[in-house]
Each structure stands twice: as structure tokens, then as C-alpha cells.
Amino acid sequence: MMNIAPAIDPLLSYFATSLAQGADPFAALEQVQAQYGVRGFRYGYFLLKTDVDLPSKTKRYFTADNMPAEWRNTVGAGEFVDNDVVIDAMEMGAESFDWFPPGFRDVMRAMTTAQRRQIEAELDMGMMYGMSLSLGGAAGQFSSMGMWFADQSSRRAFDRDWQHFGPSLHMAAQVFDTHLRKTAPNTLIGLSPREVDCLAYLVCGLRPAQISDRLGISEKTFEKHIGSAKIKLRARTRDQAVAKAIVAGVLPL
């Protein structure tokens, strides 16, 4: 744990204040990270532990990034979470993960082809210096924040920067995570008010016909709302959509 951050970091308090005042969280994060030399981030989380065990877990992952289009169109367009050794390491309890530490080439030999290819593709894009952090929570339910650092002159320069800025960046990531998952949990899910209504009534124990009646919509429209809520919650079934909405904290209970 890195709890040796400077007592009061003005950048961090500015960041926390802007989030509380309703600033775009992604733009605010980008701004504060840039001050510490971060070039791009990739943030994400699973809502349920069981999502991790399912095939193609990338589909269950809630994620946001400001990586370059080159990354988004290649690695980001594929099953990048399934091939991500960082997520695997965090499942095993790693709290931080250096993207390319000395001697990593040897470690890569033991990886699957897909895992190795993904890392090599990222190295080709210049993503050599970076750090990923696990942001608390149980296995399968932690959030993670990966940060790509602008070109460094050497490994030593990166280590030194990380030593200086790591604690602040860790705190910024925590603040961002708390905001996204506790204060504004619908940000990455994007349920409409009507979809929230339908799910909340299901939790209250009403049947579809009763819900349609209350909301003054047809059962077909109700089904449409549930269908789109399922997709947004990355759920396989209606039952799971309801459960995930509860876990995410997006329902007024």
C-alpha cells in the first residue's frame, strides 16, 4: 500500500473538488495525470466475481480509456481483458503491476501466444513504461487503473518518476474510482431513467404487466427497456441484470 502521499497535494484536492462539482471525470483524470507525466490511462472493473470465470470476460468488463486510436482499433477492439496478464495477476492478489520490468522478456516466454502478442503489440506502440494498480475490493470485483507514461529517457528515469509521483497517482486513481463506483455509478453503465424504473420495480416484486401499467407503457416497451438494460449492464439474463444493477448501486432502493 502506498500511503506516503504528500500530506496535501493541491493538484489532488483540485481534482477531487472538480469531480464533486460535476466535471467530466475522464477529462479531469486526464488533466491531473498529465501533470505527473501520464500519457494515457485505461480504467475498468467487473461487477461480479463470476464474470471473470465466463469465457470472453472482456464483454463483462466496464472500461474507459484515453488511449490513442491506434490502440483502440487494434488491442482495444479485441478480447483485450481475456489476454491481459495484468488482470490475471490482480486476480491473484497483485496490488501493482509494472508493464515492462527488467527481465520481462523471460517471463513472457511462459505466457500464452495471445497474451504475448498483446504485449508485443503494445510495445510496438511505444507502451513500454507503465504501471497498473489494483484499487481495492475482493477478487473479481476490484477496479484497475493502468497508466502509460510519456517517453522516458531510461528505465532509471521511469523508476525515479514513479517513486515521486506514484503515491499521488495512486490517490488520484482511488478518488476517481470512488467517484465512478460510489458517487456516480451509472457513468460507465449509462442506464436511462426508464430502464432504472423498470429494474427497480422488478426488485420491488412487481410483475411485468404491473410495471407496464404503472409506467403507462406497453409490455413490449417494458421488454425493450429490459433488453437494453441487459446489454448496458453486460448481463446474460434478466435475473442477472437485476442483480448487477443492485451490485452496481444504480437503483434507488
Added chain:
Amino acid sequence: MPKQHHSKLAKFSEDLARKGDPFEKFDAFLKDFGVKGFSYGFAVLRAEMAREDRTKSVFFTHSFSRQWEDEVGSGPFLDLDPAIDQLMNGATIYEWAPPDLPKLLQDLPKLQRRQIEAELDMGMNYGVTLPLIVGKSGFSGMGLWFENLPSAEAFRKEWAEFGPTLMRAGHLLDSYVRKDHPNLMVGLSGREIDCLNLLLGGYRANEICFKLGISEKTLEKHILHARTKLKAHTRDQALAKAVLMGLITL
């Protein structure tokens, strides 16, 4: 809080950690403070407390008399209890028989008044109903019935002395039941929990049957039983309540 109260609370807390029925232990603890019987209950969703048929949604237990069970407890007693309405509106205590009870009774609807009169006939004059948790995570509360006391004033004096200690004990019981042993008052079977877990995992009925090696009919039976035990109206609500109570592993 007097010193001997502290040691009694500590003993109760240690008792709870041992095997055995927590409600019996709670009852024994209360006896030391002149409490003749208690009731304890909780709802998983706040919305359930506002509804007309809240009695059906609340997990409830008590150590009142058999007579109370037959005459009051078997009916929609929580719907008729003015204490619940007051606690849901933010009251921190509801006294069963305040000095101006006769006037209060006059203002109550007939069924509510009858229930209170029946309880008074059973000697349940002095007691309190208290909220333990009123919040997002639902509601829990308890009622405490005190041994016969001469007057409302005598009761208030007693309450001033014992109240804080009894509240603390109530919170200990509540967290034992709701946090540490969420299945205690629900009683789901291992198979029922398996089914709910797989529903949470996003598996469809046929996939669950295959995984558990059961027929669709058996699955339906498990789900129905789980629904009944969870006091849920629908399957969606059963799963929602199981998630909220921490009965299944997220």
C-alpha cells in the same frame, strides 16, 4: 453507562460468538434488565416497509406469550402497528403506553386500536419499539416488553437507566443475524443457494439444470421454495433480496 452494564454486554457478545440460538441468549440477557419479552424483525427493502402488506415481507421473531402469537402475531400485526409508521418517519423511539395513551387510542383507526387494547389486556402495558437500522439497506427494529411496572413514570425512569445498554445489545443481535448469519431467519437449503448463485452468474434455466444435474421441474421447485423463504413476490425479487442480504457470493 454503569460498569456492570458493560460487563453484561461483553458477556452477551461473547455468548453470541458461541454456538446456539442467538434469540435465546438475547432473551436471557434481557431478563437481567427486567424485560419480559422481545420482538425483532427486519425488511430487506425499504419499499417493503411502506407497503400495505408489510407483515408478509418482514422477517420476524419474538419471545412474547403464546397468547400474543395466537391473537396478534398471527394477523397483519405490523400493518396495524402505529409504531412502525412512526419509526419509518424517523422517530427514534416509540413508547407503548405514554401517559396520554387514552387520548391517543381515541384517534386511532378501529383495527389499530383493537390490537393495542388486546395487547394491554395481556399486560403489555410498558414497553418500547425501537429502530435499529432505517436506511438504504432496509429496516430492522425491536420491541421490548417490560415486567409489570406501577406507572408510565416508573417505566420512563427504568428506560432512562437501561435504554442505552439495551439498544447496544439490540445492535449486537441485529448485526449477528443480518451480517454474520444472513441465512438464519431465511433457511435456504444448499441446493436453493446453488440455484440462486447460478442465476446470479447469468446462467439460463437449461444451463443450470445441466450444471446441477436436475430437471427443470426440480429447478422450478427450488426457485419457488427460495421465493417463499425469501418472502419475495417474484423470482427477480428473490434474487435481488438474496443479493442484498449477502446470501449468495457476488
